[in-house]
Amino acid sequence: MTIRAQVFILAAIVTALLPSAPSRADSQFQTPWSNQNRAIVLDGYEHNSFNLPEIIKDPRVAAFIHKGSDGMPANYHCNRIADVKDQEICRRIWRNYAVSRELYQTRRALAKALGLKWGSYHLARPGNPIEQANHFIDYAEPTSDELMALDIEDNDPTRFMSLQDGQIFAEQIKLRTGRYPVLYTNGTTAKYIADHRLEFPILSRLPLWYARYETDIAPHFPKGNWQDYALWQFASQSNCTKMRCPYRPNGTNRDIDVNIADMTVTQLKQAWPFDNLIPAVVPDDMPRPGERPSLPDDILMASMEPPLVDYRQLLHAPRMLALAAERWLADAQDVLDHVDETPEAIDTLLTASIARSANKPQSGEKLTVEAIRTSLQLPIFTGGDHPDSHLITGLISFCFDNTKATIGHWPAYAMQH
Known part of the structure; x- marks a missing residue:
């Protein structure tokens, strides 16, 4: 056997042993950032430092989502607070609010001027969801081409907005802007919403911004109404070190969150800002129109059809009447x-x-x-x-x-x- 033949056989054996590439149906759930054709979206907040002119040198970066408002609006009337310490805290919050909003406006103008798509998110806290939605709109002043996102970090109503209030928040955004927001949340909360999608008919149909820091999310992706994600946040400070990170664009530090979209840059810019509800998927165990669940024999159920009547007792009526007549005549x-x-x-x-x-x-x-x-x-x-x-x-x-x-x-x- 020649050396060339030996090399050919060895290459064939190695190829057979290697795992096959994921199918198109699963590729969006398994390290999609390794696909050079997939678009990258960054997100950050006022305490992140980054260089937008450097960022756009990466042709895969298509958009930036920045934190907008946080919870309830700041108190505008600090002078009305009697306690001196509370009054000072109020003033500091207001100064931070004013500075962060000015920074937000500056970064938005620069990013859009550099050709990036822009978006903003509201960190949802416990409290009036309608007032928080109005606060978000007043803070971010989103234009029709900007993505809006509702950030519910976890299904814990003591720390973050409840899912029921999230429904109200999304409806108020729709009422004010004519568009729906994207839902940002983690894996466990997304699964809960997907499993109870009939209880959350709006929340479960918002485009999903999925936060999960793993290389393969196919086994646990919450496929209720969601058959795919709009964005997948796959890298953050929690899984990035100075030496290693799943993906690190130029001009950013490891505290910047990185997201992947299951589409090219061109496709993402056409789909942006993801402001429509996704189609609803009927649960497998939900009765279809015209179907009736099976009932035990001893249960009668009212319906629009002729009522179900148990006539079996009438079979004993003649004997009962005869006995009654005999007793009456005897008496x-x-x-x-x-x-x-x-x-x-x-x-x-x-x-x-x-x-x-x-x-x-x-x-x-x-x-x-x-x-x-x-x-x-x-x-x-x-x-x-x-x-x-x-x-x-x-x-x-x-x-x-x-x-x-x-x-x-x-x-x-x-x-x-």
């Missing part, structure tokens, strides 16, 4: 059997009615239910009878034997509707 016969013993218990109205409407039984003949039934079926009418007597007689005939009862026995007024 009636028992009363009649003791008529002679307790004549005072007989209602005189009842006996009078029987005497008027039935043939008088022979002396010594025992009064029975059957005898009363027979006599009542042969009513006697007189000209002086009240019309109600006809109605009562008809009802009696109908109750005892409806095959012989006729509507003609009933008075006319009883047939009126």
Whole structure:
């Protein structure tokens, strides 16, 4: 075997052993900054130092996002505070606020003049979300081509804005500007929002600015409504040292955050400022229109369709009625059997009615239910009878034997509707 053949075989073996390159479907989640065609976005705040003319020498850097406002607006009326120390603190906060806003405006003007896309973010704190949204707009004064971002550092309402208030903040930004902000948050908070996206219909559809300092986020990327990130913050002071950093642009120190976009510089500038909601993705376990969840047999559920009625008990109705009739007849016969013993218990109205409407039984003949039934079926009418007597007689005939009862026995007024 020649040396050339040996080298060829060795190269083939090494190639087979090397891991294959990630597919396009996963490449955006696995060290995408190694792809020279992917756009870089930087973000910082007032205490960072950087050199914008040096930064733009990196052709991959397409935009800069700067911190804007922080929590609630500063107190404009320090003189109204009685305590001297609190008054001094108020004045310092106001001076810092004024200086930081002046620095923000200067950096924005320079960055846009150098051809960078610009954006700003609001560090969300506990407090009135509408007032914070108005504060952010008043501070940053964003133009229509500038990205706006809501920064919820963690799902901890004691330290940062709650997710429910984040919804209100985003809606107020939309109301004031006609555009939505991007959501900046960490992995655990993003996953919580994705898993509960029906509870956060606005927050879960804001373009995601994802903060995760790992080389591969595919296993835990929160794919709810988010199928991809708008920006991925992959480098910061937490994973950058003086000697090593995933990516360090010219003109920056290691305290500058670095973000990657799953697109080229040209594509990113066209998609900027990411101010629309992303499409909603229906959860897999959510019922579709027309579908009904399976129900146990012993549960009846109201709906717009004909009501579900359990008719099984009606199968026992004839027997129940027969038993009730037997008990009633037995009770009636028992009363009649003791008529002679307790004549005072007989209602005189009842006996009078029987005497008027039935043939008088022979002396010594025992009064029975059957005898009363027979006599009542042969009513006697007189000209002086009240019309109600006809109605009562008809009802009696109908109750005892409806095959012989006729509507003609009933008075006319009883047939009126």
